[in-house]
Amino acid sequence: MTERSLIYVPDMAVLSQRNAEEIKTDHQRRWGIAAEGVVLPICTATGVPFENAFTSQQGIRYKGKAESSYFGDVVKEFARLGLDIYLTLDPTLHFIKSDQLHIIDISEDSSAQACFSKKRTKKLLADLAKKAIEIATESCEGTGAETIGVAIDLTDILPMGATNERIELTCFCAECRQYFSSHRHGGKGLVEYFETxxxxxxxxxxxxxxxxxxxxxxxxxxxxxxxIGLSKLKGFESFEDREEDSHEQASVLRAYLRARHEQVTQTLREIFFGIELVGKKRILITEGSHYDWTSGTFLMKLDDERICDELWFNPTANDFDIRNVQYRSFLWKRSTYFLNAFFQMLGQSQDRYMRTYTGLARHTQGEVKNLLDLRMRQVLGAGITEKLDVFLLPDINEEGEAGRIGFVSPCIDEKTCASLVGKARIPDGISEDQERDSPEDMLRKLMGLMGSNA
Structure with missing residues (x-):
């Protein structure tokens, strides 16, 4: 069986630089393999590109068109090229300004990102996805293309940071704490072990x-x-020289990881059920690691038909024997993590609200531009773009019912990213007279803005 490849559009902003035909042609030229489908985002870094019951629709700048395009228009452009449509759903909803949905870390500081497991977030995500599927299916009519399924992007639903060795994990909002209240260890609530x-x-x-x-x-x-052994080997805190029992601490850590995984997978079931994906694929995007801290999941435990039909994750040195569902290799390091971080920074840096009321307001235009440049270097450095990389992937499963069936390739390059950064219109912040930061200061600020697990 030959490779089955998909084009991944990380953000609709890409379409201001390259149209559908150019993207399809470049994909085939790069890999020598024709794409069978394209992956389009339901939400962008700045909003929702179609009419919905919750927010105003955000127009899309499409190369060669003077007027704004919208979600259905973009689907038609790719569908008429014979590409099946996959939709991707980013649960972080960075464009939502309502504090009621925002994540809260263990020290009770909030961040402008939706908590994946909140009741209202789940309802919002399901409703947006249902509407997007309806529009995509209608836009495919008469083209021969089909809407195949929805991929939920888990790569950064639980961002984490650190200050002076103090690890700040999310989310511990009231609803998440209520979930953890039923998990106890040694007579104490599980969360209590982490509030110190x-x-x-x-x-x-x-x-x-x-x-x-x-x-x-x-x-x-x-x-x-x-x-305990791995902690010693890596030079981490092993608790051997402290009054706390190291074995108990390790047991609590394992209990937390399992509880978080169960919370995320239960949320996934509820969202997929709410979308009503009859006859369409349930897909998950995560990182290629045994336990992914920022998705809160164990990869091998996602190999379960009760949770999903297909997995997308980046190739790593780890060998994952996926036997129950299909999977594709996602050709970018850390899957969508750096892609999302770049486009979120690009969108937020041009948003007047973000430049007035959030941490971005404290930085001058020049600093924000430098941070954008840094994010661009990071995302480009994470690219997996050589034919050798495809050659080195695990073998395709000839049966096709489970195991690897192909790969997903993002459609960005240096020219596209540089053009987007160069054309960014960054409003004034609340302070434009600060001295220029050193590179070290810039990196610290970037980590503070976007989460320090980069």
Missing amino acids: FPNPWNMALKDAGSGIGQINELKWDISPDRI
């Missing part, structure tokens, strides 16, 4: 200044002794 410093997270996570170092071998069935 050091705590069990420090056994597997470490403040590295410009990001968070982590242990990558946290499997579902890992033993407390194995956690």
Whole structure:
């Protein structure tokens, strides 16, 4: 069986630089393989590109067209080229300004991102996805193309940060705390173990200044002794020289990881049920690691037909034997993490609300431009763009019912990103007379704005 490839459009902003035909042609030229479908975002970094019951629709700048396009118009452009339509849903909803949906970290600080497991978030996501499927299906009529399914992007639903070795994980809003209230260990509520410093997270996570170092071998069935050994090996907090029992701390860490995974997968079931995906695929996007902290999931435990039909994750040194569902290799390091971070920064830096009422307001136009440049270098550096990379992927499953069936390739390059950054219109912040930051200061600010697990 040959590779089956999909084009991934990370944000509708890409279409201001390249139209559908150019994107399809470039994909085939790069890989020598014709794409069978395209992945389009239901929401963009700045809003929803179709009429809905919740927000005003955001127009899309489409190359070669003077007037704004909308979601259905874009679907038609790709469908008429014979490309099937996949939709991707980013649950973070960064464009929503309502504090009621925002995530809260363990120290009770909030961030401008929706909590994935809140009741209202689940309803909002399901309703937006249902409407997008309706529009996409209608737009495919007469083209021969079909709407195949919805991919929920899990890569950064639970962002994390760190300050002076204090790990700040999310989400611990009232609804998340209510969920964890039923999880206890040794007579204490599970969350209580993490409301101090050091705590069990420090056994597997470490403040590295410009990001968070982590242990990558946290499997579902890992033993407390194995956690302690890995913590020592990596130079993390092992609790051996403290009054707390290291075995208990490791047991609590494992209990937390499992509880968070169960919370996320239950939320996924509820959202997919709400979308009513009859005859269409349930797809998940995550990172290629045993436990992904920012999605809160164990990859091998997602290999379950009760949860999804297909997985997309980036190739790594880990060998994942996916036997129950299909999967595609996502050709970008950390899957969509750096892609999302770049386009979120691009959108927020040009938003007057963000430049007035959020952390971005404290930075001058020049600083924001420098932060954008840094995000651009990061996203381009994460690209997996050589034919050799496809050659090295695990074998295609000849049966096709489970295992690897192909790959997903984002359609951006340096020219596209540089043009978007160069044309960005950044409003004044609340302070435009600050001195220029050093590169180290810029990196610290970027980590503070976007989460320090970059």
